[in-house]
Amino acid sequence: METDVAIVGAGPIGTLAAIQARRNETEVIVLEQRAKIGFPDHCAGLISKTGLKKIGLDSLPKSIIQSEKIIGAKFYSPDGTNFKVTRNKTQALVVDRTLFDQYLANKAESCGVTIFRNSKVIDLQYKNDIKKTTLKIKDKLHPSSPLKSLTAPITIISEGRTGRLAKSIGFNSPKKKHRLSGIQYLIENVSELDTQFVEMYFSNFISSGFFTWIIPISENTAKVGLATSDKDAVFRLNYFLKKYTIVKHRFQKAKIIKRYGGEVIVNGLMKNTSTDGIMVAGDAAGQTKATTGGGVITGGLAGIIAGQVASLAIQEKNNCSKFLNKYDTQWKAILRNQLKAMSLFRWLLNRLTDEAFNRAFKTAVENDLGKLIEKKGDIDSQAEIILSLLKEPAVIKLALKLLPMIQF
Ligand SMILES: Cc1cc2nc3c(=O)[nH]c(=O)nc-3n(C[C@H](O)[C@H](O)[C@H](O)COP(=O)(O)OP(=O)(O)OC[C@H]3O[C@@H](n4cnc5c(N)ncnc54)[C@H](O)[C@@H]3O)c2cc1C
Known part of the structure; x- marks a missing residue:
């Protein structure tokens, strides 16, 4: 042929x-x-609207879309300190990847x-x-x-x-070190879901080298998953659902209707x-x-x-x-510049202990850094957000305080 x-x-x-x-x-x-x-x-299917437009897919058939309500994200530290980034219109779609x-x-x-x-x-x-x-x-x-x-x-x-x-x-x-184990469940009967917000949980204990996500696709159904550079992704996700203090009450009646996994590529x-x-x-x-x-x-x-x-x-x-x-x-x-800036930010995140995450999130809340993120860049073009954050006096001050907690 x-x-x-x-x-x-x-x-x-x-x-x-x-x-x-x-x-x-x-x-x-x-x-x-x-x-x-x-x-x-194997994918969560969260895709930015601006990105879809850039690849010529601004009007997808309704049958593919699981949610078109996502206007922002909520970020959680290990102790539950959180802030949210909101925009006034839909930022991302959740699609059925198949x-x-x-x-x-x-x-x-x-x-x-x-x-x-x-x-x-x-x-x-x-x-x-x-x-x-x-x-x-x-x-x-x-x-x-x-x-x-x-x-x-x-x-x-x-x-x-x-x-x-x-x-x-x-x-x-x-290489192997760039491929994190990812696992995701589609879960019904999740409580306290806000259909407009994706939730991201940072904790070395649960998802070292990455984060855990809750992506709502209806008032009580969500894709919940994580990736980790450690072993036992399944054990970690089950722990998150059943034992993780800040969320476990929301999964008491949870019914897992689909399990899927895959490798998330980071820094490769x-x-x-x-x-x-x-x-x-x-x-x-x-x-x-x-x-x-x-x-x-x-x-x-x-x-x-x-x-x-x-x-x-x-x-x-x-x-x-x-x-x-x-x-x-x-x-x-x-x-290239966008992806390199994200790699730098990932490098920094990967060096934070859980205690450092808690401190960093408190600084973010006290200094309203969520608002700064809201103003700059978008889901795919994060370089601007990252550079603005790294230039913020509160972040510089925090970095100096965190130095002893950073794992080099
Ligand atoms: C748990 C998880 C969640 C994710 N969530 C998101 C998300 O929310 N948003 C997002 O943008 N990305 C997400 N991703 C990443 C996303 O899935 C990938 O970036 C994307 O699928 C890459 O597309 P691709 O075409 O390069 O590879 P793939 O989608 O993997 O497609 C490769 C294709 O090649 C075929 N193939 C492989 N080898 C051969 C061969 N030798 N001969 C013939 N065929 C072959 C495979 O069968 C497959 O169909 C996620 C990934 C994981 C693991």
Whole structure:
């Protein structure tokens, strides 16, 4: 088989890339190892409205949306000290990730992209003699049948968190230390939910290296999850529900109706994401926000650029690394500073003890830092917020006081 552009993985980044690559009648084939796109899902599905607009998805079908009420977030320290950040209109949607991924796949197919399901790419190489990439594909429906082969001048790797193929050809995809264990339950009968606010709980004991979230999707149903750099994510989430003093009363009648897990990529941003004939995008390139692990918008923006560069490369019959480096240059221009600032903030958060979190939250409340956050930036563009916070006299004073409590 031959095509112009091959894409590994029909996650949101692969399909967004495919839609762009398909421009100018470029032939695009997406290979997806799963039988059913987006299933099982592993994501909380909290996606900013401004971000959706940037990736061309400002009007999603109602059937995909689980909530469109989120106007802000409440942040909690281990002792329950909290502050909230509110805006006056909807900031984020909560989507069903399986339906979201399927919607994007249908969109790609309706513009002429071919998606092969049950097709796992097990090997990828750039052949210098033919100046093309060659993919070896295992048919998961008929595992004993011979491997299929696909040749394409360009391959976009959007295989998600493992970055297995990307690593096999020398890319520096997220390492184990960048992949946090994530676990999430969909829970009914949760009390005291405010449908307009996402809740974020910071505690080294419960979710070291990250945080625990409660994302309401109705008055009594929420997605509750956490990620941690430690082991036993399931034990920690169960502890949060049953024993964590500041919330346990809200889960007394809780009924878990779905359990899902996955790996959240944090701080795994890759420096080089292209070479001869190949580009890497999405989680496989570590293009996620280190503060929240969110990667649909940041990876999506990069995926769109990868698709555009692929289409251009086919038109200009030039797939050399120098040409594909346009992808690196363009995604870095819009994302790199933002993602780096978030990494810095994650680095600082990861050094706070629970006592330091309590002190920091008290300072935030006393100095009304929630209001400062409200004024600056948004969910995806956090650099401005972070820089403003770090320049605040109260934060500088606090940092000096906290120095003895910081774990270096
Ligand atoms: C618990 C959790 C909660 C999250 N919550 C949010 C959130 O609220 N908001 C947000 O923006 N992000 C969130 N994320 C992150 C988000 O899910 C990812 O950033 C996003 O899915 C990345 O998309 P992707 O297309 O790069 O990878 P994926 O969505 O993982 O898609 C990769 C696809 O490639 C396929 N594939 C892999 N290898 C091969 C192969 N060799 N051959 C063929 N196919 C292959 C996979 O089957 C998969 O379909 C969360 C992640 C986790 C784990």
